[in-house]
Amino acid sequence: MSYNTELVSNLNDWNKWIEEAISKKLIKYYEYDQFYNIQEIGSGGFGKVCRANWKNSHKRYAIKSFFNINDATVKALVREIQLQREVDFHDNVIHFYGVTTSFKENQIKEYSLVLEYAENGTLRKYLKENFENLTWDKKYNLAFQLVYAVSCLHDEGIVHRDLHSNNVLVHQNTIKLADFGLSKRIEETSNSHSRTFGLIPYTDPKSFNSSTTELYLLNKKSDVYSIGVLLWEISSGQPPFQGRPHDVGLALGILQGLRETPIPNTSIDYIKIYTDCWNIEPDNRPTINQVVDELKQDF
């Protein structure tokens, strides 16, 4: 069987693809019943995530399963595995360990992803719980790790397209980028407006502009926009536009230039870095590698 994802088009093909990859030892298989202490820790638009220990070890893993694996999501899942493997060497990216299978009530076998577990959870939660102890040095450090991880994706030709503070995880004060590629690709094939509205503050506003006749595809500069918002969030400890409805009105405001306000005592250089990133014009935004260089100088 080919490992070309274009040829993987339905649930059976997905299962076959995985089984072949397992038998060729390209993907490690974990026996589900060898996990213990399995506890649900979160759920997203497409599935749930459990924390579990693996036999004879205290090491924890995250097991990510999907509510509804259908033909539309299959290709995205295979792609997720492929993308994850391409950037697996990076310390600031959640590691992909392998797959496991569980059975639903209907006895249908379903594969789940076995991933590195990030013990501090999402960046949003981490900022909420630790903000009082975060010095500017620590904030810079978080910002640097995040930007560095995204630069690694871009160097590999991968655009995240879904960067927000619930997709960035933290493990022992280290940033761990998660969920790249997956959510966006699944979303393209499903109807989830409420979720999209929730993410308005992080989304490249060029994509809101329905008056344009050409479809605007999220690209590397869209990731840079989201990074600008995330750098502001790291400086403030708050999600952007908190307490304001994330609706069409907000989207229009952002299109017309509405942005969060800098936090007192932020260095002028740091403010310049994130405001350049969230420039309305993609051409005027820096590349992610330029952001890495600027942060290095400012650090």
Ligand SMILES: Nc1ncnc2c1ncn2[C@@H]1O[C@H](COP(=O)(O)OP(=O)(O)OP(=O)(O)O)[C@@H](O)[C@H]1O
């Ligand atoms: N590797 C992990 N380590 C620790 N916690 C995780 C891990 N992956 C996910 N989580 C937790 O589980 C929650 C749900 O994750 P999931 O990826 O399913 O959804 P999401 O990213 O929040 O939303 P969506 O999938 O709709 O984009 C996360 O918000 C996070 O709290």
